Amino acid sequence: MIDRQAFRRSFDEMGKALARRGIDITDPDGPWCRASALDTIQRKLKSEAETLQAERNRVSKLIGQKKGAGEDASTELVAMGEVSRKVKALETQAKKAEAEFTAVLMEIPNPLHESVPDGTSEDDNIEIRCWGEPRTDAVPPHWDIGTDLGILDFEAGAKLAGSRFTVLKGAAARLERALMQFMLNTHVDEHGYEEVWVPAIANRKTMTGTGQLPKFEDDLYKLEGEDAFLIPTAEVPVTNIYQDQILSAADLPKRHCAYTPCFRREAGSAGRDVRGMIRQHQFDKVELVHLTTVERALSDLEILTGHAEAILQALDLPYRLIELCGADVGFSAQKTYDLEVWLPSQQCYREISSCSSFGQFQGRRAGIRYREEGGKPQPVATLNGSGLAIGRTLVAILENGWQQDGSVTIPKALQAYMGGMQSIT
RNA sequence: GGAAGGGUGGCAGAGCGGCUGAAUGCACCGGUCUUGAAAACCGGCGAAGGUAACACUUCCGUGGGUUCAAAUCCCACCCCUUCCGCCA
Numbered sequence: 001m002i003d004r005q006a007f008r009r010s011f012d013e014m015g016k017a018l019a020r021r022g023i024d025i026t027d028p029d030g031p032w033c034r035a036s037a038l039d040t041i042q043r044k045l046k047s048e049a050e051t052l053q054a055e056r057n058r059v060s061k062l063i064g065q066k067k068g069a070g071e072d073a074s075t076e077l078v079a080m081g082e083v084s085r086k087v088k089a090l091e092t093q094a095k096k097a098e099a100e101f102t103a104v105l106m107e108i109p110n111p112l113h114e115s116v117p118d119g120t121s122e123d124d125n126i127e128i129r130c131w132g133e134p135r136t137d138a139v140p141p142h143w144d145i146g147t148d149l150g151i152l153d154f155e156a157g158a159k160l161a162g163s164r165f166t167v168l169k170g171a172a173a174r175l176e177r178a179l180m181q182f183m184l185n186t187h188v189d190e191h192g193y194e195e196v197w198v199p200a201i202a203n204r205k206t207m208t209g210t211g212q213l214p215k216f217e218d219d220l221y222k223l224e225g226e227d228a229f230l231i232p233t234a235e236v237p238v239t240n241i242y243q244d245q246i247l248s249a250a251d252l253p254k255r256h257c258a259y260t261p262c263f264r265r266e267a268g269s270a271g272r273d274v275r276g277m278i279r280q281h282q283f284d285k286v287e288l289v290h291l292t293t294v295e296r297a298l299s300d301l302e303i304l305t306g307h308a309e310a311i312l313q314a315l316d317l318p319y320r321l322i323e324l325c326g327a328d329v330g331f332s333a334q335k336t337y338d339l340e341v342w343l344p345s346q347q348c349y350r351e352i353s354s355c356s357s358f359g360q361f362q363g364r365r366a367g368i369r370y371r372e373e374g375g376k377p378q379p380v381a382t383l384n385g386s387g388l389a390i391g392r393t394l395v396a397i398l399e400n401g402w403q404q405d406g407s408v409t410i411p412k413a414l415q416a417y418m419g420g421m422q423s424i425t
Numbered sequence: 426g427g428a429a430g431g432g433u434g435g436c437a438g439a440g441c442g443g444c445u446g447a448a449u450g451c452a453c454c455g456g457u458c459u460u461g462a463a464a465a466c467c468g469g470c471g472a473a474g475g476u477a478a479c480a481c482u483u484c485c486g487u488g489g490g491u492u493c494a495a496a497u498c499c500c501a502c503c504c505c506u507u508c509c510g511c512c513a
Contacts, residue, residue, distance in 0.1 A: 050474090
């Protein structure tokens with residue numbers, strides 16, 4: 001959620017930062033203009049209600065004193081009966097206006113950081129750097145590689161659950177598990193993360209805290225009969241561990257990594273990546289989450305991104321780092337880097353990790369605050385990134401490790417996790 | 426799912442219609458004392474909105490209700506603990 005103070009005091013600046021996302025800030029029916037109008041109404045009603053409340057409090061105290069002293073207070077009692085009715089009516093109105101205002105604020109995305117490049121589509125994203133040598137020879141798509149080796153079974157996945165589900169068998173199942181272990185171990189042992197294990201179901205408040213709700217309910221799997229959802233990413237439960245807490249500045253930065261399954265309805269993705277394992281309704285991911293100070297947010301983003309890159313490098317997978325332009329940065333983020341891994345069958349780079357700084361946007365929504373010594377509490381800055389998406393990593397290994405004889409070479413770093421297996425045949 | 430108990434400030438824990446935004450202890454901050462520290466003593470110390478600063482308003486799980494007045498009484502819901510049932 002955007003900062004209310006800043007919304008009023010830096011209205012024009014913030015509007016400009018939002019306009020760079022392609023949002024029309026002059027549309028009177030748009031959230032930006034509506035928020036502005038609702039704020040005025042809300043504040044007026046609130047101040048009217050407060051004036052009357054002050055009167056009621058003052059006289060009620062007087063009544064108490066008079067009664068205590070055995071004096072007659074009937075005049076005040078009658079007068080306050082009337083005031084009390086008015087207060088109640090005004091309070092209700094003010095509360096309603098405040099709720100409407102907040103609801104609209106919740107739908108306004110995070111203003112972009114000034115360093116984010118301009119752009120109108122993903123074509124305007126900027127390549128920052130490349131790593132590794134992309135292979136350019138003809139490589140079959142991973143679904144053929146996996147099916148031929150008998151380790152990916154898309155038909156079984158479809159039978160069990162529907163399209164966009166896959167069954168992994170033998171070496172593929174083990175590879176999935178090996179990747180999970182390898183990634184967690186690397187982040188814990190080499191990058192200093194504290195590992196957490198969290199629920200894969202989150203309630204509405206938690207989903208709202210990180211920004212998935214209220215706007216993106218259609219992307220989530222909702223549980224029948226409960227106000228709870230399957231998590232689309234570990235970011236949700238891990239960040240919200242600190243929901244409604246005040247941390248000490250000395251506790252920051254907090255760095256957590258977590259493995260969870262992730263569930264996405266992919267409602268708007270009909271026809272995209274229908275074959276193979278690139279876009280699944282359920283996939284595994286190891287996620288990196290930072291809670292830090294406002295000052296450190298941007299520099300910590302570089303650090304976090306580096307931790308994700310380290311995994312790709314250790315697996316010897318060619319990749320590039322791109323910075324998303326204004327039009328492509330997600331709702332809650334202020335700045336985002338994507339890591340894209342080379343897929344030889346498609347002769348292009350595909351997203352395998354997304355690392356974002358959220359500034360105080362999530363901290364404000366989720367009520368996660370920190371206090372400098374002797375200072376006032378303020379929202380923490382949050383960051384997160386995939387470290388990495390495991391299913392897509394598996395795809396990348398199958399394709400980049402594919403040999404002419406149909407076998408797949410396993411990256412050295414994973415061989416110990418595979419029981420010494422060097423290649424899948 | 427059934428029964429009982431409970432949700433109060435960073436933590437622990439009183440309060441159970443007005444003098445309570447909340448005793449007390451711990452933690453924390455400032456001071457006295459001390460070569461220094463500890464102890465002891467003195468003072469301060471919740472959050473949000475609002476203000477130039479005050480004032481003022483709101484917040485004792487959440488939402489309603491009763492009352493001139495609610496942390497305190499009533500209703501509903503949520504969560505936690507214990508016991509029973511079921512179960513990996």
